[in-house]
Amino acid sequence: MDATYYLNGGFKPTTKRFADLDGPDFFPTPAWATHALIDNEEFVGDIWESACGNGAMSKVLERTGNQVISSDLIDRGYGEGNHDFLNSWRKAPNIITNPPYNAAEGFVQTGLEKAGKKFALLLRLAFLEGANRQRTIFTDAPPSRVWVFSERITFYPAGTVQKGTGTTAYAWFVWDKDATSGTELKWFKPGYKALYSSGP
Template identity: 40%
Template structure:
């Protein structure tokens, strides 16, 4: 039987004017903090410039002293600010961490590397590694320090979180460290969804909007 899930598939293409709102499951953000980003971050600042309804930013507040959130579209969470058109000033935060619109991911990386003092982490489809354009645009001169591939699938559904969603798409965290000197490091994010999911991560009602005790 054909899988008819609305979760993101590898062949998905969003229109140029689409907000590309595919919320990140909270456990996938915790996986970055628990398995990929080195060192202590609780005294640091972080910017989430494609925050949507705040699903990633809320989790980042568990790990950072301050999290600033913004998005080009008004989702009722964070500042309304187009990161590509109106970027944040250079060196304003320690980290930039986000799941950007796929078609704008290269621009997000370039601007984030200017804004962040310590590092940048981008959640993207594994195929972001491909294309001559991205190689010449960012990877040749500014390769990530770490490429962290999820061994579990990270299901994302347009416009909502859904604990029961499935996907055929692979995702990875691309992490740039300002003090890194050397070739990129490949790592796998081990199975961790069950350990990192928390009560309140997913909506309880049919409207599928985010509900959590976190503010």
């Protein structure tokens, strides 16, 4: 069985998920995109990076001084491999990750159950669209804050030369268990790409 997911979070037995397997289909998260989150959101307690890949995001999260737990469905040599977030026994005060695109809705539903304080997902801004998500996620459990990137994120296959800019808008979607108001739309100030592009 191919260990990938359907849109609703169930396993997809035959079709490979884009940007999830080893080799040319694996796209690590640029360090500056994670720095933007931790510079603007405070996380108290342990952090679980539940789709850690090669540890690109986990290494930045460690700069918060918090204990970082790393796992991934695919074993890429970093953290705990072969760990299925959607069916995991683990819980943590905070969960931060860039989920597989085809499993984003499943990650939201699972993260809301397993995060005690905050849950943050790096998603396409277009995730805000869709009648199904409006019914299944945003009506009952809307994010507390949506941090929109002023600069475009470009995801490159691991090991390739990074150049050019992406064409897709991304945002950090943050669910905060202590928030008392509705969804707040915020923007990251430009400059994170230049400030942190050299690494964590």
